[in-house]
Amino acid sequence: MRRHRGELLRRLRGERLLVSRPVDETLALTRRELLKAAAAAAATWRLAPWPVRAPAAFAQVPPGDPFITPTLEAFSDTLIPGAKRSPLDRAIAGADTGAGAVQAGAIELLNFPPAGVAPALPGFAAAVNARATAYAADHGILLDPTVPPLVSLGFADRTALLVELLDETTGDEQLAYFALAALVFLAYHTAGHLPTAEAVRSGHPGLAAIGFPAPDADGLWRFPQFSYRRMLASRHPRTTGKGSPP
Amino acid sequence: MAVETADVVVIGTGFGGAIPGYYLAAGGARVVMLERGPRLATEDFTHSLQLGTFTRIVDDIRGDGVDVIAGNCVGGSSVIYFAASLRAPSFVFERTGTLGRRLWPASISRRTLNPWYRRVERTLPVSQQSWDDVPYPGGVWAAACARAGHTCNPVPVAVDLARCTNCNWMVNGCRFGAKRSMLLNYLPAAEACGTDIRPLHEVQSIGPASTSGYRYAVSYLVLDPDDYRVATGSGTIEAKLVILAAGAMGTPVILQRSAAALGGMPAAVGRYFSPNGDRVTLALLDEAKVTQLLGLERAPGVAYEGYAIGKPIGSMTFDYLDPSAAEFTRFSLQQIYFPPITNILPEDGVDGAPLWFGVDKKALTARWRSWLTVLAMTEDANEGVFGAPPPSGNFVRIAPAAGLGQLSFHTTPETQRGWDASDAAMKTVVEKDGLARHLLWKATPNVQSAHPLASCRMGDDPATSALDDRHELRGHSGLFVTDASSVPTSLCVNPSLTIAALAERASSLLLRRAGEFGLSVRPRVPPPGTTDAMRRRRCLHPA
Numbered sequence: 208m209r210r211h212r213g214e215l216l217r218r219l220r221g222e223r224l225l226v227s228r229p230v231d232e233t234l235a236l237t238r239r240e241l242l243k244a245a246a247a248a249a250a251t252w253r254l255a256p257w258p259v260r261a262p263a264a265f266a267q268v269p270p271g272d273p274f275i276t277p278t279l280e281a282f283s284d285t286l287i288p289g290a291k292r293s294p295l296d297r298a299i300a301g302a303d304t305g306a307g308a309v310q311a312g313a314i315e316l317l318n319f320p321p322a323g324v325a326p327a328l329p330g331f332a333a334a335v336n337a338r339a340t341a342y343a344a345d346h347g348i349l350l351d352p353t354v355p356p357l358v359s360l361g362f363a364d365r366t367a368l369l370v371e372l373l374d375e376t377t378g379d380e381q382l383a384y385f386a387l388a389a390l391v392f393l394a395y396h397t398a399g400h401l402p403t404a405e406a407v408r409s410g411h412p413g414l415a416a417i418g419f420p421a422p423d424a425d426g427l428w429r430f431p432q433f434s435y436r437r438m439l440a441s442r443h444p445r446t447t448g449k450g451s452p453p
Numbered sequence: 454m455a456v457e458t459a460d461v462v463v464i465g466t467g468f469g470g471a472i473p474g475y476y477l478a479a480g481g482a483r484v485v486m487l488e489r490g491p492r493l494a495t496e497d498f499t500h501s502l503q504l505g506t507f508t509r510i511v512d513d514i515r516g517d518g519v520d521v522i523a524g525n526c527v528g529g530s531s532v533i534y535f536a537a538s539l540r541a542p543s544f545v546f547e548r549t550g551t552l553g554r555r556l557w558p559a560s561i562s563r564r565t566l567n568p569w570y571r572r573v574e575r576t577l578p579v580s581q582q583s584w585d586d587v588p589y590p591g592g593v594w595a596a597a598c599a600r601a602g603h604t605c606n607p608v609p610v611a612v613d614l615a616r617c618t619n620c621n622w623m624v625n626g627c628r629f630g631a632k633r634s635m636l637l638n639y640l641p642a643a644e645a646c647g648t649d650i651r652p653l654h655e656v657q658s659i660g661p662a663s664t665s666g667y668r669y670a671v672s673y674l675v676l677d678p679d680d681y682r683v684a685t686g687s688g689t690i691e692a693k694l695v696i697l698a699a700g701a702m703g704t705p706v707i708l709q710r711s712a713a714a715l716g717g718m719p720a721a722v723g724r725y726f727s728p729n730g731d732r733v734t735l736a737l738l739d740e741a742k743v744t745q746l747l748g749l750e751r752a753p754g755v756a757y758e759g760y761a762i763g764k765p766i767g768s769m770t771f772d773y774l775d776p777s778a779a780e781f782t783r784f785s786l787q788q789i790y791f792p793p794i795t796n797i798l799p800e801d802g803v804d805g806a807p808l809w810f811g812v813d814k815k816a817l818t819a820r821w822r823s824w825l826t827v828l829a830m831t832e833d834a835n836e837g838v839f840g841a842p843p844p845s846g847n848f849v850r851i852a853p854a855a856g857l858g859q860l861s862f863h864t865t866p867e868t869q870r871g872w873d874a875s876d877a878a879m880k881t882v883v884e885k886d887g888l889a890r891h892l893l894w895k896a897t898p899n900v901q902s903a904h905p906l907a908s909c910r911m912g913d914d915p916a917t918s919a920l921d922d923r924h925e926l927r928g929h930s931g932l933f934v935t936d937a938s939s940v941p942t943s944l945c946v947n948p949s950l951t952i953a954a955l956a957e958r959a960s961s962l963l964l965r966r967a968g969e970f971g972l973s974v975r976p977r978v979p980p981p982g983t984t985d986a987m988r989r990r991r992c993l994h995p996a
Contacts, residue, residue, distance in 0.1 A: 286810040303812050321505035323852030370806045382515065385897065386855070388810070392797040396818065397502035399794075404500065417793060417821035420761050427500050427628060429618035430588075433763040435749055438584045439595035440605035443771040449574055450581050450609035451540035452771040452785070452946065 276314060278332040278355040283313035283391045285365040287413075297354050300362035306412030308395045316394035317387070324390065331387055334380075335372070342368045402426075456664055459485040459649075460972055462671045462692040464656045464707065467529020468949055469698030469936025471635035471643065472956035473963060475981055477694075478646035480964050480974030481993035485690055486648055487673055489655035489681075489699070489846070490526035494636070498626035502794060507533075507625040508854035514702055514847075515899070516860035519728060519837060522903045523702050525681075525854075527652050530700065530937075531634040531949065532626045534903075535765045535789065536611040538579040539946040540570045540954075544776035544783065548942050551834050551867055556941045558913050558922030561955075569954035569961075576980045577633040579950070580614050582607035582767070588619060589751055589759030590825055591767015593738065594788035596747040597889075598770045601882040605770045608787065611949075612764065619763045621790055642981030646992035653678055654688075656699065656707055657845055659932065660714035662691040666971055668931045669695045674845060682850050694963075694970045697926075698936035698956075701726065701905035702858065703847040705938060708909065708919075708926070710842045719927045721919040722909050726837025726860060728902030730784065730943040732829040732872045733791070734879050735799045736889035740823055746888050758822040765790040766947075773878055774945060781867045784831040784875045785945050786882075791826055800895040809896040817892075825889065829875030833868040833943045835907055837861065860908075862900055904948050909938035923966075924959040931970045935959045 280298035289307020291299050299309055318325050332355070339356035342364065343349070351359040360368065372384045393399035395413035398406035404426035407414050422428050445453040460482040463474040470486060478484040491509055499506040510526035511533050524530035543563040550556050573579075580586075587595065587607050598605035616631035623632060630637065644650060653676045662670045675686035697704050705723035712718040743749050743756035750756050769787035776783075801813035840859035843849045848856035876893070883889040894901060911934075912918025915927055924939055926932045935956045937948060944951055960978075967974045975993055982988040989995040 287815055288812055303815060307815070316504075319504060321503075321508065321853055323855070366807055366811055369810070373810075374806070374808065382857075386851075389797055393502075393504070393794060396793040396796040399502055399504045401503055402506075403502045416815075417796070417818050418758070418761075419793065419821075422500065427618075428620040428622060430620065430762045431618075432751070433588045433619040433759075434585055435587075435589060435592040435751060436585045437592070439587075439592050439747075439749075440599035440603070440768070440770075442606045443604040446606055446771065447540070449540065449570075449579065450606065451570075452542040452774050453776075 274355050275329055275332040277358045278336055279314055279317060279328065280309045281355070281357045281365060282335060282369070282387065283308035283394070285362070285369050286388055286391050287311070287395045288362070297358050300365065302362040305416065308391045308413075311395040311411065311413035312398065312400055313391045313394040316390055316400040319400040322390055322399070324387065327383075331383065335384070338372060339368055342371070456670075456689065456691050458664060458667055458691045459483050460692065461485070461694045461696060462487065462669070462690050463696040463698060464671065465529060465698035465700060465703065465936060466527045466640060466650060467524060467531050467635060467698065467700060467936065468953045469700070469939070469956050470529065470696060471531070471639035472953060473696045473698070473933070473935050473960040474648055475639045475643040475646070476960035476964060476978045477696075477967075477974065478643045478648040479978045479991050479993065480967070482694075482967070482972050482974050484643065484648040485692075486643070486650045487654040487656050487671065487690075488527045488529075488650065488652045489676065489703075490524070490652060491678055492527040492650070492652040493532070493626060495628065495630040498628045500620065500622050500625065500628060502792060505853065510626060511624065512854055512856060514856050514858040514860070516858040516862060518864070518898070519860055519862035519900045519902065520897065521702055521728070521858070521860070521905045523700055523905065526626075527650060528635040528640065532636060533624050534634075534949055535623050535947070536632050536949075537608050537766045537787065537947040538574065538577065538611045538950040539609060540567070541944040541946055541951050542774045542776065544774075545942065545944050548780060548832065550780070550942060551865070552917060554914070556912060558911055560922045566951070566954050566958065569957040570950060572957050572980055573950060573953040576638055577611040577953075579609050579611050581609050582614070586614055587767040588763020589757060590763065590790060591788045593743060593747065593749065593757055593825055594827065595768040596749060597882050597885070598772075600746060600888075601885050603770050603772045603882065605768050608766050608769050610764060610766065617764065621761055621763055621765060621792075623765050624792060638981050641985075642988045642991070645985060645988035645996055647994055647996040655846055657710060658707060658714060659695060659697070659711040664691050667691040667693055668970070671695060681853070684845075693931065693972055694967070695932050697932065697934045699847065700936055701908045701938040702860070704934055704936055705839050705908040706842045706847045706859070709839065715929060717928065719915065719919040721917055723839035725835040725907050725910050725917065726839065726862065726905065727833050727835045727907040727940075727943045728837065728862065728900050729904035729906050729948055730829070730831030730833040730868065730871055730945070731900070731902040731904055732831060732875055733789070733826055733894055733901060734829070734876060735892040735894070736825040736827065736879070736883035737802065737817065737820060737892060738823045738825055738889045739887060742886070742888045746886055760790060760822050760824045763790070773875070781832050781834070781870045782874050783945060784829045784871060784878075786875065786879060787828045787830065787947075789826055789828045793821065796821070798894040798896045798901070799892050802890055802892050825883070827879055829872070829879065830904070830945050830947070831868070831871035831875050831943065832945065833871065834865040835942065836863060836865050836868065837908065839908060864900065904937075906937050906940045906944070906948055907942060909934050910941040911939050912941055923962050924955075933959065933963065
């Protein structure tokens with residue numbers, strides 16, 4: 208464990224972090240020991256059976272929550288990657304430049320009441336971390352216990368894990384992961400937690416990135432110029448007078 | 454307490470409910486229409502993708518192997534549809550599917566339906582787009598078709614073209630009152646004749662009536678406008694005649710739940726669902742090639758970059774609707790815009806996992822303005838089946854606009870054959886000389902449909918159809934189904950005009966038979982008027 212401890216020390220000193228690394232043979236950890244570690248990590252992250260029903264009173268993830276929010280951020284950033292917010296940013300992997308889903312408001316949208324999923328987020332974070340822990344065990348990756356397991360994985364491993372969760376899982380579990388992924392996409396591609404006109408005007412990064420057009424001054428869209436205004440193909444010769452096929 | 458009664462209860466207010474609701478009310482019947490969704494007027498429709506806005510009136514229902522989009526408001530899917538209004542090709546009515554015999558009733562063909570199509574086209578009314586009305590994406594699609602040796606037509610739309618601002622927010626409902634939904638024609642005409650439209654009334658089941666002279670008791674829950682999962686009340690109305698038009702995702706579920714009380718259901722209720730053969734694929738256009746190959750430029754130095762501009766549907770080709778071709782190989786290809794709520798769906802265009810998220814997908818979406826999406830409407834094999842109904846409603850609502858349905862759809866080789874053919878055709882057109890890259894929607898293996906059909910279909914064979922050719926539920930006199938669920942097969946075009954034409958035809962038959970059900974109504978009623986005064990003049994008993 209010497210190397211791992213050194214990594215933690217570097218982190219405490221603010222040095223560049225290694226998010227995860229394959230288990231070095233010199234660590235001499237057996238698969239059984241890894242699985243034990245995984246089980247312990249899973250317990251730490253309050254592993255619960257899926258689907259998890261959170262208490263009804265739990266309205267949203269508390270701001271600054273050290274476990275749930277980074278997990279959701281890492282999940283979101285894997286779907287739509289962005290730049291790190293600071294050199295110490297762990298949740299965002301920094302796999303791409305510019306804003307990604309997190310900067311576009313993924314966490315805000317997941318906690319936005321009309322999205323309807325806020326009460327399930329703690330359970331979701333627990334489940335995805337359990338899968339991250341199992342993934343790490345399967346692939347001989349030693350997790351950093353100071354961050355959620357998903358955050359501890361590097362971008363390539365996060366991506367591989369999400370491919371498993373989203374494309375290779377079936378049933379209710381896949382449904383839940385896909386629903387969360389869909390909301391993350393909505394945050395970036397539609398600013399679904401904001402009025403769209405306001406979001407466009409304030410430079411929402413996702414809408415800006417896809418080139419969503421700007422509204423008129425009254426917040427409504429109109430396109431006076433919308434057509435090439437040219438005949439661009441011949442009509443089907445048997446088209447009826449009402450424009451239908453025969 | 455006395456049981457509430459009405460001559461006619463209509464369940465649902467979309468095309469299938471609004472049309473018979475109007476004719477029966479104008480004919481003189483006391484009509485109550487029950488709608489599970491809220492009621493919004495033109496000024497209530499938003500230009501916003503914020504959750505809690507459009508999600509009030511649109512539902513995304515996820516099944517096993519299929520996802521369906523459906524309307525949830527007064528006016529039903531006519532409020533959120535894209536208004537393409539086409540008659541189904543003649544060969545559609547002759548389809549035999551996988552059964553090997555004609556699926557439509559012998560009494561219905563394109564020829565016999567044409568008068569009803571014509572009536573709907575005049576009543577909505579439907580507009581013919583000229584090339585000046587076709588937005589940029591439709592123009593690019595037409596030019597690409599032409600360059601590949603195909604014809605391509607402007608699409609007729611139920612839109613007031615003079616009023617339309619080409620804002621591209623049709624899925625939110627039309628803020629400018631230009632889209633001719635049921636809110637602008639049949640429903641106000643029905644209300645002028647005294648029809649009582651009750652939003653947020655979700656019908657659960659139909660049973661026998663207890664009042665003499667009345668046949669059916671329709672039971673409903675009143676839903677909380679802020680959370681449709683919460684019921685704030687309940688009630689029952691007894692009726693002499695029931696028109697069930699809760700849509701292809703709702704009608705079979707209500708009937709399944711009613712089976713015990715009504716003494717059984719035809720076997721075809723909840724079977725033979727069709728997604729209208731819907732299949733969307735994406736062309737990622739090379740802007741330079743748009744100018745170089747197609748000669749198009751919409752502004753100096755800008756060839757296209759117009760995906761978000763215009764009416765969502767502009768042009769389509771009929772070239773693959775060859776009546777002599779084999780069944781399951783015929784389809785239309787229609788240019789269609791989707792708001793970025795669907796941006797999760799396309800593959801990223803780079804080999805290897807991940808297919809639809811990550812860095813490459815982000816790069817693809819950065820070119821969103823150069824997208825061109827095309828909808829193939831093919832011949833499917835009606836392989837959708839509904840499972841047991843949920844405790845209430847049409848599906849289990851898990852979020853404001855999202856639910857889990859009981860519908861399963863396991864694609865047959867016949868249906869897949871159609872999609873393979875449409876994919877190949879689309880690829881040939883858009884990839885010619887490098888104009889674009891053809892990409893598939895791969896984020897989910899589920900079929901994506903905005904045109905659910907046939908889940909309570911009509912036909913001549915009692916074993917494979919739930920309704921007779923007059924839309925009456927077999928074995929249940931006085932219970933009629935007039936919505937998309939009655940349409941027997943996929944249509945190879947957008948279904949709204951056919952659903953409406955069938956509802957017009959069914960209404961005419963109903964007026965003539967009304968006496969059988971204890972109703973005293975005029976046997977003939979003209980189509981709705983266009984002004985309040987004209988509407989009132991058409992009523993036997995104006996409101």
